[in-house]
Amino acid sequence: MNEQYGALAQLYDDLMYDAPYEDWSQYIIAQLCASGVEPGADLLEYACGTGNVTLPLAKAGYHVTAVDASEEMLFCAQEKTRKNALRVNYVCEDMCRFRLNRPACAAVCACDGVNYLLTDAELRRFFEQTYANLQEDGIFLFDISSAYKLENILGNEFYYDDGEDKTYFWQNRFDSERKTVTMELTFFTRQDGDIYERRDEIHVQRAWKSAEIEAMLCDTGFANIKVHGFLTGDEPCAQEERIQFQAVKKGKNNE
CATH class of the missing domain: 2.20.25.110 (S-adenosyl-L-methionine-dependent methyltransferases)
Structure with a gap:
């Protein structure tokens, strides 16, 4: 569906050889568990790419539905999943339009998926769809490459x-x-x-500013918004290269 990653899919893992995927995925799992989303829960992953975060989530025991707009990237992810004898539900779809049949306990979007949303309207549409795809009190974890x-x-x-x-x-x-x-x-x-x-x-x-992201999360109904530096619990510094966000779908425990 998305031609952007037609050529890049086969080279993506070579280009990203130094990305700290193990630490990245373990950080996500730790944040999910700290929020009460334990292995065995239904998890939605956006912009899953070649599955470098997807597979550790599945290995940890989460029931993952992984969405990406590139058939070529999904093919690479499926091959890795098959070789590791794991089960993941892969879907080729625009993450701004994808809707689950049953809301998930948490949603994850790692490694620049949000940076590919170029307008306020696209960002709003994505957050609205994510809100609809989450259960009440569901957790939304994502990161962006910083404007810096x-x-x-x-x-x-x-x-x-x-x-x-x-x-x-x-x-x-x-x-x-x-x-x-x-x-x-x-x-x-x-x-x-x-x-x-x-x-x-x-x-x-x-190049989204943190304040723009936070404001849109609030506008679309999310609460308890937290912003951290990459793989830390610290406030992002001025020269932070990657910024982590966490938000919660409003429910009976956080109205």
Whole structure:
């Protein structure tokens, strides 16, 4: 459904080799358990990608429904799930439109899924759908790449990696008026002998401020909003690169 990750899906794990997925997933599990969402509960994961957070959640015993808009990314996640003899319900759908048949105990969105929402209307629609997909007192955990990171670290930078079988070029442009970073990626992958296939993708992410996220969460009905630095319980610093959010769907215990 989503062509953005058609080429990137096969290279995604190579590009993200240094991401701390084990610590990331254990942090999420700890936050869920601290909020009373124990293994065995129904869990909704948005923008699951190739399943690097999905699999640890399933291994921990959660009943995971994992949503992503890219068929190619989901194919990679399904292969990992099969090889690990796990069970996950994968769905190819826009996370702003997906609706569960039965509300979940918690929802998770890790690694920039929210950054791909470029307008206030898209952010509101996603939060409204998440609210509808949660039980009363359900927990919503997600993170974003910070505005600082997109503007000062990724923005207007060029990256490349020249491997034996795979080569990529990655050019970024930050638009201060639109608060977006446009990422132009070109991949060359060896096919047969000295023949390489070229594929190009363009990704755009929004530099959301924490205050904007918090205000939209409140507007869509969430309560008990907490904001932390990445994998910590501390208040985010000015140069925080990734920011964690936690919110609760209003119910009988938090009206």
